[in-house]
Amino acid sequence: MAKKKRKRKPPEVKDVIQFLTVLITLMTAIINLIVLLLK
Numbered sequence: 001m002a003k004k005k006r007k008r009k010p011p012e013v014k015d016v017i018q019f020l021t022v023l024i025t026l027m028t029a030i031i032n033l034i035v036l037l038l039k
Helices: 013-038
Strands: none
Touching: none
16 A cells, blocks of 8 residues: 655744753753762
């Protein structure tokens, strides 16, 4: 079966900002955990 090629939409600005916010939150949580473990 031939797969239909989907046209990729460029990501919306709000989606990018939301993704970045989640990423930063995760990074902060991981850094906090590492700092706690190293104490």
